[in-house]
Amino acid sequence: MKKIFTLFFLNLAFLGLAQQTLSVNAIPAGYYNTATGTGYTLKTQLFNIINDHTDRGYSGLYTTYLTSDVDNYYENNGTMLDMYTEKPTGSECEYVYGGGLQDDGTLGNAECDRYNREHLIPQSVFGQNNFPMYSDAHFVVPSDKYVNAQRGDLPFSKVNTPNATYSNGSKRGSNLNSGYSAGYVGTVFEPIDEFKGDIARMLLYFATRYEDQVASWSYTMFNGTSTQVFTNQALNVLLTWNAQDPVSQREIDRNNAIYARQNNRNPYIDNNNYVTQVWGLPLSNPTFSDLNSVAVYPNPTTDIINIQSEVTLEEIEIITINGQVLQQIKQPVLNDNTYTISNLPKGFYFIKLANASQSVTKKVLVN
Structure with a gap:
């Protein structure tokens, strides 16, 4: 209202x-x-x-x-x-x-x-x-x-x-x-x-x-x-x-x-x-897939980004707002259904999560 x-x-x-x-x-x-x-x-x-x-x-x-x-x-x-x-x-x-x-x-x-x-x-x-x-x-x-x-x-x-x-x-x-x-x-x-x-x-x-x-x-x-x-x-x-x-x-x-x-x-x-x-935040141009259980938090964050997934991911890409691939993590390590990323510079990022046939993109802000 x-x-x-x-x-x-x-x-x-x-x-x-x-x-x-x-x-x-x-x-x-x-x-x-x-x-x-x-x-x-x-x-x-x-x-x-x-x-x-x-x-x-x-x-x-x-x-x-x-x-x-x-x-x-x-x-x-x-x-x-x-x-x-x-x-x-x-x-x-x-x-x-x-x-x-x-x-x-x-x-x-x-x-x-x-x-x-x-x-x-x-x-x-x-x-x-x-x-x-x-x-x-x-x-x-x-x-x-x-x-x-x-x-x-x-x-x-x-x-x-x-x-x-x-x-x-x-x-x-x-x-x-x-x-x-x-x-x-x-x-x-x-x-x-x-x-x-x-x-x-x-x-x-x-x-x-x-x-x-x-x-x-x-x-x-x-x-x-x-x-x-x-x-x-x-x-x-x-x-x-x-x-x-x-x-x-x-x-x-x-x-x-x-x-x-x-x-x-x-x-x-x-x-x-x-x-x-x-x-997390809504996506202005969402890419939807069957990776429905994936969550990225906290968002915004000051340091650590947690990616909670019930599905095994084969690749995680950290992409800047300008389209530059900052990190490409193949076969990331899963601990207790959670992937962890840290030490990102301050900024706004797209996080692309993918397995063999699916992908989903999230947005995250590092303060």
């Missing part, structure tokens, strides 16, 4: 992508004290912090929404804030909580008929009535019933040619198989720019909160691991949206309200630097 208040300041670093930590008074003292690692180690530390939250039940979501999803930012009139129908600069269909339009099993054949609950990771992925994910307000949001059904189980990505556009500009259609969304052919759902970062951070929360189960779930956006979790294509979309749409006051307030109910937080809202510390 865009900035509505100016109580917090975001400094963008590294080509405008890395975001500063937001200071939020509602974070309990010491809440993130054990989040000291990098890469997937950090993600596991965050999992241990936000795990075992209080489950308020599926019906309890509507109670949570009374404080977590109220429009105090646009029309500022206390109506339901729905990311699929909200028009940040104009009037829109509005729902009043308790106003008789909550889903009762009828209507929903057009926008503005009914509102219900939208699982941003579809409930079919983990099974209906499988708690606590079924009722986790950090990624289950209030939504127009019709648009919710129109999105269905579709992955989030950049639409090329829409086959449907909804009242606030959200759309459904074929994926734009180029640029940051390259690597997927199929139908996708794209929210408006105002909420792309919000949704990205909710999905990254899901990947972290359910790290101990996600590898067993099948979904178009998932790669079958508990580490990276997302396919390269899906991850690049989420990292790009996270960078393009910084954390907003609305997200901070929502995080605080859900914490008051569930007793856990979305760490990627509290400290947006965690996103790049776990997953």
